[in-house]
Amino acid sequence: MSPRFIRPTIPLRSRRYDVGVKCDFCSDVPVATHYEVPGFRVDLDDPGVIAYSEGPWAACAECAALIDKGDRRGLAERAARRLGPLYGIPKGPALQQVRRFHDHFWERKMP
Ligand SMILES: [Zn+2]
Numbered sequence: 001m002s003p004r005f006i007r008p009t010i011p012l013r014s015r016r017y018d019v020g021v022k023c024d025f026c027s028d029v030p031v032a033t034h035y036e037v038p039g040f041r042v043d044l045d046d047p048g049v050i051a052y053s054e055g056p057w058a059a060c061a062e063c064a065a066l067i068d069k070g071d072r073r074g075l076a077e078r079a080a081r082r083l084g085p086l087y088g089i090p091k092g093p094a095l096q097q098v099r100r101f102h103d104h105f106w107e108r109k110m111p
Pocket residue numbers: 023024025026027028059060061062063064
């Protein structure tokens with residue numbers, strides 16, 4: 001059985017994200033807005049994990065401000081700073097994973 005993850009920022013085997021409840025970038029609440037993004041799949045180093053995104057991405061006010069400024073680096077660093085400790089992932093790998101998803105987001109984000 002392949003695990004599935006909805007709109008992951010950091011994919012975890014046992015966790016599903018609450019759609020639209022938390023920020024899809026940093027897991028903060030409340031959600032301030034959504035960004036339309038066509039679905040995509042992300043290939044990870046671990047072949048046992050399938051990560052994909054479907055539907056709009058929710059964003060808290062702080063992440064939305066970074067997105068609206070086009071601040072890719074700031075958004076990735078904020079997400080990694082918050083999600084890394086949350087899931088026990090060191091800063092370097094967390095930033096790497098976050099960027100992998102964010103790159104798809106930035107490429108596909110609707111204006
Ligand atoms: Zn956020």
